[in-house]
Amino acid sequence: MTFEFKLPDLGEGISEVELRRWLVKEGDRVSEHQAIVEVETDKAVVDVPSPHTGTVVRIHRQESETVRVGEVLLEIAGEGDQPLPGAVERPRSVGIVGVLPEPEEEPAVLATPKVRKLARARGIDLKGIQGSGPRGSITPEDLEQVAAPQSSPGDDFGPVERLPLRGLRRTIARNVLASQRLTAFVTVTEEVDVTELWQLREREQQAVEARGTHLTFLPFFIKAAQHALREHPFLNAAIDDAADTITIKKHYHFGIAVETPEGLIVPVIREVDRKSILELATEIQTLGKQARDRTIGLNQLKGSSFTITDYGHFGGLFATPVINWPDVAILGFGRIVERPWVHGGEIAIRKVLPLSLTFDHRVTDGADAGRFLAKVAGYLEDLALLFIESI
Numbered sequence: 603m604t605f606e607f608k609l610p611d612l613g614e615g616i617s618e619v620e621l622r623r624w625l626v627k628e629g630d631r632v633s634e635h636q637a638i639v640e641v642e643t644d645k646a647v648v649d650v651p652s653p654h655t656g657t658v659v660r661i662h663r664q665e666s667e668t669v670r671v672g673e674v675l676l677e678i679a680g681e682g683d684q685p686l687p688g689a690v691e692r693p694r695s696v697g698i699v700g701v702l703p704e705p706e707e708e709p710a711v712l713a714t715p716k717v718r719k720l721a722r723a724r725g726i727d728l729k730g731i732q733g734s735g736p737r738g739s740i741t742p743e744d745l746e747q748v749a750a751p752q753s754s755p756g757d758d759f760g761p762v763e764r765l766p767l768r769g770l771r772r773t774i775a776r777n778v779l780a781s782q783r784l785t786a787f788v789t790v791t792e793e794v795d796v797t798e799l800w801q802l803r804e805r806e807q808q809a810v811e812a813r814g815t816h817l818t819f820l821p822f823f824i825k826a827a828q829h830a831l832r833e834h835p836f837l838n839a840a841i842d843d844a845a846d847t848i849t850i851k852k853h854y855h856f857g858i859a860v861e862t863p864e865g866l867i868v869p870v871i872r873e874v875d876r877k878s879i880l881e882l883a884t885e886i887q888t889l890g891k892q893a894r895d896r897t898i899g900l901n902q903l904k905g906s907s908f909t910i911t912d913y914g915h916f917g918g919l920f921a922t923p924v925i926n927w928p929d930v931a932i933l934g935f936g937r938i939v940e941r942p943w944v945h946g947g948e949i950a951i952r953k954v955l956p957l958s959l960t961f962d963h964r965v966t967d968g969a970d971a972g973r974f975l976a977k978v979a980g981y982l983e984d985l986a987l988l989f990i991e992s993i
Contacts, residue, residue, distance in 0.1 A: 605654050605678045609669050617734030618670045619643050620769050630658045642769045647896040656680040712739035716844040746780040770864040781927040786963040789922040790971045794979035797953040821882035826981035828854050828874050829991050834974040836966040837931040838907050857906030857926050860893040867893040870906045919956040930962040
């Protein structure tokens with residue numbers, strides 16, 4: 603029989619993918635569970651397996667195309683090449699003037715009351731939106747993707763190059779726009795003397811590398827932020843607009859921004875409160891490599907409670923990091939620079955680290971954010987305090 607293989611639901615609320623590469627061609631024999639196509643989902647590259655054994659008789663979509671869940675990718679034929687079981691063609695309507703046009707069936711809109719309320723609040727018409735939830739139901743994430751892109755005017759003043767907004771870069775564009783629309787974002791800044799931290803890292807780097815791990819400043823930043831969040835829980839939270847509730851998260855899963863050739867990917871390190879500096883350094887190294895190689899799993903990109911970005915590694919001092927929605931805060935670390943600093947009552951050249959915290963002003967306020975930054979600075983300046991409170 604002939605089987606139409608449609609793009610399956612890949613989970614995690616994914617409604618569409620970009621078809622990166624066919625792993626088979628028409629006429630190829632495929633077996634069940636064999637990878638047949640490589641697609642790019644929300645920040646990850648995934649191989650999609652065949653659910654049947656047979657021969658590829660027709661490929662419906664081309665590489666670089668965007669395919670939605672439920673759309674046909676290819677046809678696989680088994681012995682006999684018979685129609686699909688249960689596929690009975692409905693007789694067409696016939697009148698005295700010949701064949702009548704078939705009435706178009708308007709599908710019912712599947713959406714929860716929460717989603718309908720959110721759509722009304724934003725003036726969004728649910729009709730025509732293809733849902734990514736169970737049985738095609740519309741999810742809150744689907745509402746973030748309905749804004750029509752604006753066409754840019756032509757350039758008559760010189761040569762230009764136009765590049766399609768695809769793959770990871772398109773996902774990043776959608777996510778940052780959603781964050782800017784959905785949050786009342788404010789950024790506060792601070793500076794901290796990390797001379798002792800710099801010296802500690804220099805002393806211990808060789809010993810850590812002997813254990814197969816490279817020691818960066820990031821594990822210390824993570825620990826300092828995690829300890830500070832215990833006293834400032836409204837920054838380790840999420841907000842539900844439809845239900846008008848704030849969810850305070852009792853776990854500490856940190857999203858870590860990682861640069862790749864295609865753009866930023868944010869893998870999640872879970873339970874950072876239960877991991878040592880060395881364990882965090884090892885996991886950062888592993889997740890970073892998986893993100894750059896695009897071998898990271900979808901489950902490793904979801905579920906953050908707070909986000910950290912170390913943009914200082916590439917230059918820059920202060921910034922306004924974009925909140926990794928639905929988180930309500932993101933902490934950015936700038937480039938460590940030498941600067942005259944009052945230390946022990948005297949002016950000395952010290953290593954100074956700039957901090958930038960962007961938070962959702964609907965959830966907390968500047969006083970809470972300022973005290974949080976001061977707490978983070980205190981841990982980074984007083985390493986004994988940081989280690990005393992760490993596991």
